[in-house]
Amino acid sequence: MLQIKIIEAIETYPIRLEILRKNIPLPYKFEGDLDSETFHLGVSKNNELIAVSSYMNVKNKNFEGNQYQLRGMATLKNYRGFGAGKLMLQEAFSMLKGFGIDYLWCNARIVAVDFYKKQGFQTYGDEFEIPIVGKHYIMFKKISND
Numbered sequence: 241m242l243q244i245k246i247i248e249a250i251e252t253y254p255i256r257l258e259i260l261r262k263n264i265p266l267p268y269k270f271e272g273d274l275d276s277e278t279f280h281l282g283v284s285k286n287n288e289l290i291a292v293s294s295y296m297n298v299k300n301k302n303f304e305g306n307q308y309q310l311r312g313m314a315t316l317k318n319y320r321g322f323g324a325g326k327l328m329l330q331e332a333f334s335m336l337k338g339f340g341i342d343y344l345w346c347n348a349r350i351v352a353v354d355f356y357k358k359q360g361f362q363t364y365g366d367e368f369e370i371p372i373v374g375k376h377y378i379m380f381k382k383i384s385n386d
C-alpha cells in the first residue's frame with residue numbers, strides 16, 4: 241500500500257539525484273527548498289520512499305493571484321504507474337486549496353506533459369528549452385474555485 245507524507249527537503253535529494261539529475265550537471269538542491277512556506281511530499285511503499293515532489297511559494301508572471309510552483313516531481317523507475325505521482329498531486333491540491341492558492345504551475349518536461357494533463361493541468365504558451373534538461377512546457381492547474 242502507498243503511504244503519503246510530508247517529508248524534509250533532504251529526504252527528496254536521493255530520488256531527485258537518481259531520476260532528475262542523472263547525467264544532468266545541475267543542482268539537485270533547489271533555491272527555496274528550505275523556505276518556511278515550502279513543503280515536500282513523499283510516497284512510501286513498505287517503508288521505502290519511492291516518489292517525491294516539492295511545492296514552493298513562487299510566482300509565474302503569466303498567472304495572477306496566489307501561486308505555488310511544483311518542482312522535483314519524480315517516481316523511482318520500478319514503481320511508476322502505481323499512482324504515487326497522482327497521490328502526491330491530489331494531496332498538494334487539497335493542501336494548496338486550504339492555503340488559499342489560486343494556481344499551481346510547473347515547468348514540465350515533454351515526457352511528463354500527459355501525466356500532468358491527466359491530473360487536470362493545462363499547457364501555457366509555446367514549448368521552450370531549458371539548457372541541458374531539454375524541452376518543456378509551462379503547465380498550470382487552477383486550484384481555487386472562483
Ligand SMILES: CC(C)(COP(=O)(O)OP(=O)(O)OC[C@H]1O[C@@H](n2cnc3c(N)ncnc32)[C@H](O)[C@@H]1OP(=O)(O)O)[C@@H](O)C(=O)NCCC(=O)NCCS
Nearest residue numbers: 313314315320321322323324325326348349351352354355
Ligand atoms: C512523471 C512521473 C512523476 C509520473 O509518476 P507515476 O508515479 O508513475 O505516476 P502515476 O502512477 O501516479 O500516474 C497517474 C496516471 O498518469 C499516467 N502516467 C504516468 N506517467 C505518464 C506519462 N509520462 N505520460 C502519460 N501518462 C502517464 C499513469 O498511467 C496513470 O494513469 P491512470 O490514472 O489512467 O492509471 C514519473 O514517470 C517520473 O518520475 N518520470 C521521470 C521524471 C520526470 O519526468 N518528472 C517530471 C519532471 S517535470
